[in-house]
Amino acid sequence: MGGRGGGGGRKARNFATFRLFPRAGAADPNDRVFVRVDNNDYTVPGFADEDSFDPSLSDPSAGDGNFHSASGPLPEHVRREILELGLPDDGYNYLSHLRELRPAAASSFVPSSTARPEPLPLDVKAYDASRVRVGPSDGELDEGKTMCKVAAKTAPVRRIEKAVDPDVVRLLDESDVSHVGSEDEGLEEDFVIIANRAEGEELEEEDREEMEEWNGVLSDVEEEFDFEEDEPKPRVRRLLDEQFDLLALEEYGDSDDDDRVVKDGEYELPSEAIDELKLFQSQNVCVDEEYRTPADFVRQKVDSSTTDEVDESARVIKKCAEYAERYLNETAEEEVVVLVSESSDESEVWDCETIVSTFSNLDNHPGKIETPGIPRKRLPRVFPGETTTTNDIIKLHGKEKLPVEYLPQRRRNGEKEKKVKPVEASVTDKFKKGAEKETKEEKKARKAAVKEEKKEARKAKKELKGLYKSETQKAQKVAAVTGPSSIRLM
Amino acid sequence: MAAADVAYAPPMKSGKAGFEAGLMDPQHRIRITLSSRSVKNLEKVCGDLVKGAKGKDLKIKGPIRMPTKVLHITTRKSPCGEGTNTWDRFEMRIHKRVIDLISTPDVVKQITSITIEPGVEVEVTISDP
Numbered sequence: 001m002g003g004r005g006g007g008g009g010r011k012a013r014n015f016a017t018f019r020l021f022p023r024a025g026a027a028d029p030n031d032r033v034f035v036r037v038d039n040n041d042y043t044v045p046g047f048a049d050e051d052s053f054d055p056s057l058s059d060p061s062a063g064d065g066n067f068h069s070a071s072g073p074l075p076e077h078v079r080r081e082i083l084e085l086g087l088p089d090d091g092y093n094y095l096s097h098l099r100e101l102r103p104a105a106a107s108s109f110v111p112s113s114t115a116r117p118e119p120l121p122l123d124v125k126a127y128d129a130s131r132v133r134v135g136p137s138d139g140e141l142d143e144g145k146t147m148c149k150v151a152a153k154t155a156p157v158r159r160i161e162k163a164v165d166p167d168v169v170r171l172l173d174e175s176d177v178s179h180v181g182s183e184d185e186g187l188e189e190d191f192v193i194i195a196n197r198a199e200g201e202e203l204e205e206e207d208r209e210e211m212e213e214w215n216g217v218l219s220d221v222e223e224e225f226d227f228e229e230d231e232p233k234p235r236v237r238r239l240l241d242e243q244f245d246l247l248a249l250e251e252y253g254d255s256d257d258d259d260r261v262v263k264d265g266e267y268e269l270p271s272e273a274i275d276e277l278k279l280f281q282s283q284n285v286c287v288d289e290e291y292r293t294p295a296d297f298v299r300q301k302v303d304s305s306t307t308d309e310v311d312e313s314a315r316v317i318k319k320c321a322e323y324a325e326r327y328l329n330e331t332a333e334e335e336v337v338v339l340v341s342e343s344s345d346e347s348e349v350w351d352c353e354t355i356v357s358t359f360s361n362l363d364n365h366p367g368k369i370e371t372p373g374i375p376r377k378r379l380p381r382v383f384p385g386e387t388t389t390t391n392d393i394i395k396l397h398g399k400e401k402l403p404v405e406y407l408p409q410r411r412r413n414g415e416k417e418k419k420v421k422p423v424e425a426s427v428t429d430k431f432k433k434g435a436e437k438e439t440k441e442e443k444k445a446r447k448a449a450v451k452e453e454k455k456e457a458r459k460a461k462k463e464l465k466g467l468y469k470s471e472t473q474k475a476q477k478v479a480a481v482t483g484p485s486s487i488r489l490m
Numbered sequence: 491m492a493a494a495d496v497a498y499a500p501p502m503k504s505g506k507a508g509f510e511a512g513l514m515d516p517q518h519r520i521r522i523t524l525s526s527r528s529v530k531n532l533e534k535v536c537g538d539l540v541k542g543a544k545g546k547d548l549k550i551k552g553p554i555r556m557p558t559k560v561l562h563i564t565t566r567k568s569p570c571g572e573g574t575n576t577w578d579r580f581e582m583r584i585h586k587r588v589i590d591l592i593s594t595p596d597v598v599k600q601i602t603s604i605t606i607e608p609g610v611e612v613e614v615t616i617s618d619p
Contacts, residue, residue, distance in 0.1 A: 015617035030606040
């Protein structure tokens, strides 16, 4: 393109660039179209394909040339296709949104011809009985014969295909498309539907119907109730009823009911009940206010005492006496001698701690129970067996608070040295930090120094621990004698 | 772009398709740029295009081979930072060929649709002659 020379804007961009792209939704990856990739105004009318539906060059209809789908009516075949798909015919080319299935891609669904339907579950056995002839009933149903017939024609089947009833299929399809509003109807039972539907109709009719239904249900119960009102005892009387009646009589027995009950001697009481009741009736229990003992009856202190009562009382008294005698005799004869051996008490003195803790005096060192008052020192200041200089004040130094005077002499020098060194080192370090940042070597040196210190400290601690073990043993001995037993030093 | 004037066909406005003056409808200067990562396919496509164009007696300027662009990616082999610092050096080579023609767009369309090779990208630039 002939340049414009100096000073000027851009060169005249009268060219068009197209690139080959595979067509969107095309099955064949080699099916490519030219797509414009620049924004210039230059137009090349015959080049780029804008109709995605019918692009192939060899197609004679390509002679129609480019047409913009946006303007003008769509070609007939396009419109037909759109309509076939069920899309509206409004001048828009919906086919551009369609996507072809690629056989290469996995999106196409082809129902497999070799598909095996699901095998039967283990607890089900299926038989193919399509060949069994179920003829008109022969009159006599010889089970054996029919069994044979059936067995001969059936064959076991290992897999069954899911049978889809055409009616069911139809219903399913229907439910998808048409029954949008009446979803509820499918879920509810008939009577509910009827009831709901009837509400729209005359309500009174509905009510009446319901009432009739209910009446039918309740009729039996009503009959019972009616019976009850007329006759008080429609059902068979039981023992319990009779007993209840008797009891009711006794409790609330008054003029009217008394006669009736007494007259009706036709109740069939079991014999035991009768006997008991008779006994009960025969014993005239006096409901006096005073309490009477059998002795009273015997001694005839009660005025209104019958011979029976007196005899009874006498008998009771006699029996009581017999029982008492027997009891006494038994105890006298069969005396069990229980020997309780007591241990020699005087020698052993048990304290409560021993008994409670169930340890012997070897473990427990019984002492006086004291109130936990002032916390006392565990160790006595001066061990009785030691030959040490008795100082009033024990100085503790260092991190571990070790008593200085107790240490052997050689240790002291070492400690003093230690104290001097870290002090110096720390001072110098701080000074350095103020001046400049630590270099790697200095950092390493510092860390090494710290490590060394820790190492020495560890060693010292170990030595001291060993040294002091003997001390703790001695202290334990002393504490065992003097201090309370709860102290454990080792 | 080197001006390749066709002496006997005066330049036509591209909008008027079907206007014939001497030769076929308006001739354009067409530049086909082929780029690919594999040389074999690219050379094959180039050869086919050239053959096709020559078969149609078009003025063609043979495949101009552009310098291959090599794209490098150098990464650490290790997914973590541990270990000897080994590096991977990956590269992608892109080859580019340019073919210049003077013809009508339709012919070019035909030619380019026939030769089909995967992995080769075709770009066509049409300009006034």
